[in-house]
Amino acid sequence: MTGAIVIVPAAGSGTRFGGDLPKQFRELGGKPIVQHVIERFLLDERVARVIVPVAEQLLAVVNRGSSERVEFVAGGATRQQSVRRGLDAVPDGYEIVAVHDAVRPFFAVETFHKLLDLAAESGAAFPGLPVTDTIHVVEGDRITATPDRRQLFAAQTPQCFRLEVLRDVLARAEGNQDDATDEAGLAAKYGHVVRLLAGDPMNFKITQPEDLIVAERVFERLGS
Ligand code: C5P
Numbered sequence: 001m002t003g004a005i006v007i008v009p010a011a012g013s014g015t016r017f018g019g020d021l022p023k024q025f026r027e028l029g030g031k032p033i034v035q036h037v038i039e040r041f042l043l044d045e046r047v048a049r050v051i052v053p054v055a056e057q058l059l060a061v062v063n064r065g066s067s068e069r070v071e072f073v074a075g076g077a078t079r080q081q082s083v084r085r086g087l088d089a090v091p092d093g094y095e096i097v098a099v100h101d102a103v104r105p106f107f108a109v110e111t112f113h114k115l116l117d118l119a120a121e122s123g124a125a126f127p128g129l130p131v132t133d134t135i136h137v138v139e140g141d142r143i144t145a146t147p148d149r150r151q152l153f154a155a156q157t158p159q160c161f162r163l164e165v166l167r168d169v170l171a172r173a174e175g176n177q178d179d180a181t182d183e184a185g186l187a188a189k190y191g192h193v194v195r196l197l198a199g200d201p202m203n204f205k206i207t208q209p210e211d212l213i214v215a216e217r218v219f220e221r222l223g224s
Contacts, residue, residue: 003048005094006041007086010034010102011053011075024102029219034102051089053082078179084170100158103206118195119160126184127199128153156199159184
C-alpha cells in the first residue's frame with residue numbers, strides 16, 4: 001500500500017484583483033484556512049502526499065519548503081481545471097486520490113478513511129448530507145419542479161477515487177467541454193459507480209462571511 005494522494009484545489013479567486021483575500025487564505029485561529037486543511041492531511045499516516053493547486057501569481061509566494069509531502073502547483077480557470085492540474089502532478093505508483101475543498105477545515109478523519117476504502121473497493125465515493133430544506137427548481141421567479149427531497153444529497157468532500165477513474169472522468173469531461181462543480185457527479189455521469197457515505201454537518205464549506213464567524217466558534221470549541 002502506497003498511501004493516498006490528496007488534491008486540495010485552492011485556486012479560486014473569490015474576489016477581484018486587489019480586493020480581499022480569497023476565503024481559503026483568510027485566517028482561522030491565526031492560520032490560513034487552507035493551511036489547517038493541509039496540516040490535517042499531513043498528520044494522517046494514510047496520506048502520502050498533498051498537492052495544492054493555487055493561483056499562478058501566488059506560486060512564488062506560497063511556502064514551498066514547508067514539507068516534502070506538500071507540492072503547490074498552478075491551478076486553472078475553474079475548479080475542475082485546477083483539479084486536473086493537480087492530477088497531472090501525481091507521481092507514478094499511486095492508486096487512490098482524494099479531492100478536498102480548501103475551505104472545509106472540519107472534515108472527519110474517520111469518514112475520510114472509510115471513503116478511501118470505499119473508493120478502493122468500488123472506484124469512487126463521496127460524503128453526502130441528506131438535504132433538510134425542500135429544494136425547488138426555479139425559472140425566473142416560478143417553480144418548475146420540486147424533486148423528492150428523500151433523493152437529494154448535498155455533496156461534500158473529500159471525494160475519493162481510484163486514480164484511473166478520476167483520470168478517465170476528467171479527460172472525458174475536458175473532451176466534451178463539460179465543466180462541473182464536483183468530481184463525484186462527473187464520475188457518475190460518465191458511467192462509474194460512485195458510492196455515498198453519510199457526510200458530517202460540521203464539514204461545512206466556508207463560503208459566506210457568516211460561515212467564517214461560525215467556523216471561528218467551531219474552532220474555539222473543537223480545534224481544527
Ligand atoms: O467555488 P467553490 O466554492 O466551488 O470552490 C471550491 C474549491 O475549489 C475552493 O477550494 C476553491 O479555491 C477551488 N477552486 C480552484 N480553482 C478555481 C476555482 C475554485 O481551485 N479556478
